[in-house]
Amino acid sequence: MSTFLAKSFETIVAYRPGEQLGDDYLKLNANESSQEPSPRVLEVLKNAQNLNYYNDPCQHKLRQKLADLHSLDKTNVIVGTGADDVLDLIFRTFFERGDKLAFPKVTYPFYKGYADTFGYDALEVPLTKDLRVDLSDYEKLPHAVIVVNPDAPTGFLKPLSAIKKLLVSNPERLVIVDEAYIDFGGDSQSAIPLVEEFSNLIVVRTFSKSRQLAGGRIGYAVACKELIKDMEDLKMTVNPFNVSLLQEEVALASLEDEFHFERHVKEIIENRDFLTSALRILGFKVLNSKTNFIYASSPVISGEELYEKLRERHILVRRYDIAEVKDYVRITIGTKQEMHRLVSEVDAILKEKDHVKSVNF
Incomplete structure (x- = not known):
């Protein structure tokens, strides 16, 4: 903090965007699109x-x-x-x-x-x-x-x-x-x-x-x-x-490219439905989303641990350290391939905790 900072701003808490850790991470933490624009x-x-x-x-x-x-x-x-x-x-x-x-x-x-x-x-x-x-x-x-x-x-x-x-x-x-x-x-x-x-x-x-x-x-x-x-x-x-x-x-x-826009939105909705169903099969509570992300929690793993385990596997999701939602993670909807990868890694994480599921997606 410099000596020139306005007094009224001395206690500000800066907004922290989703982590940006490089191209070798699957970014499902900022509600961006995995695909290029029109x-x-x-x-x-x-x-x-x-x-x-x-x-x-x-x-x-x-x-x-x-x-x-x-x-x-x-x-x-x-x-x-x-x-x-x-x-x-x-x-x-x-x-x-x-x-x-x-x-x-x-x-x-x-x-x-x-x-x-x-x-x-x-x-x-x-x-x-x-x-x-x-x-x-x-x-x-x-x-x-x-x-x-x-x-x-x-x-x-x-x-x-x-x-x-x-x-x-x-x-x-x-x-x-x-x-x-x-x-x-x-x-x-x-x-x-x-x-x-x-x-x-x-x-x-x-x-x-x-x-x-x-x-x-x-x-x-x-x-x-x-x-x-x-x-x-x-x-x-x-x-x-x-x-x-x-x-x-x-x-x-x-x-001017409504075809591209409508196709993208349709794909996101389809992939959101897939991810919602897949995580529910794995025992997650998934809220009914009308966005390009889902909000999910598991009875067998905390939100913090799931966030960290996925991060170790180079998958970034978002979590808020607020009491009411501390065990939820927010997951951006990506391509079908990215959603399959996420589900596979989540399944592997749960198996490590002896929560064995035989699931094929």
Whole structure:
């Protein structure tokens, strides 16, 4: 810690992304994609031009394309460098030190770290006994609310009716719905169709998951035009060129290849179903996920031990050292070959503990 660090940041706890240990590890710990993005994206990267000029700071082409995708107007969309950048912009635009913000106790750690860093009055709401988020717990709170749908890290999908009820319960309270994983089986419950009806709603999306562009850093928010205008004004004040020309062109290329997108999502869902069934055969409790990951625990091995044993075998999964979920591991869904390898290694680990199964996958 340097002597120049601002006093208010001296106690910050940095967010720790999934481990990056090299190409000889099977990475199932960051909810990335094992497969490359659309060939159209790769073609854009290969033939990049005009990088000697500044990009369009308002991303008019991309915003229009996203607006068309969601049957909205361009004024309902703002783009950022990944969903985290969009969330950062939302927080900086609408919250000040001391403002109240509520989110689940077990969720994406970014929210807690950001709230602590910038002095929000954060309330971590416990999950139910079956590890679900009950939105009725938030309806009478005076806090702004962050909703992840489907949930992370559990993967549960909440009905749109529950989100709408939350919005109605206090029109003066901002509700942020993070839909990073919505494409993997939850699209019918997306809150985006509600943005023209509710002026207290912001929906956040990312290209990192279903569009296989985690390294491309592209995210966006959808909301009523007044909220978007507020965010755009602040962005133009502090970081007008936050999204590069290359990022915009890559995003447009991805959106123009819906066949590749739909094929990828279908494959992930199929592989998720396979992994869920295989681990349940091995005695695991696997939550019903609508994301590109599953959340699983075993009655015969702790989450910490399973995490370490898999790491020794050069397979990385994610685990949170939180009492309610300490025995669960989060496993990203990869290719069918990768899922077979994972199941084989898990089976071998269980056999080492005399939990003998004769399983062929």
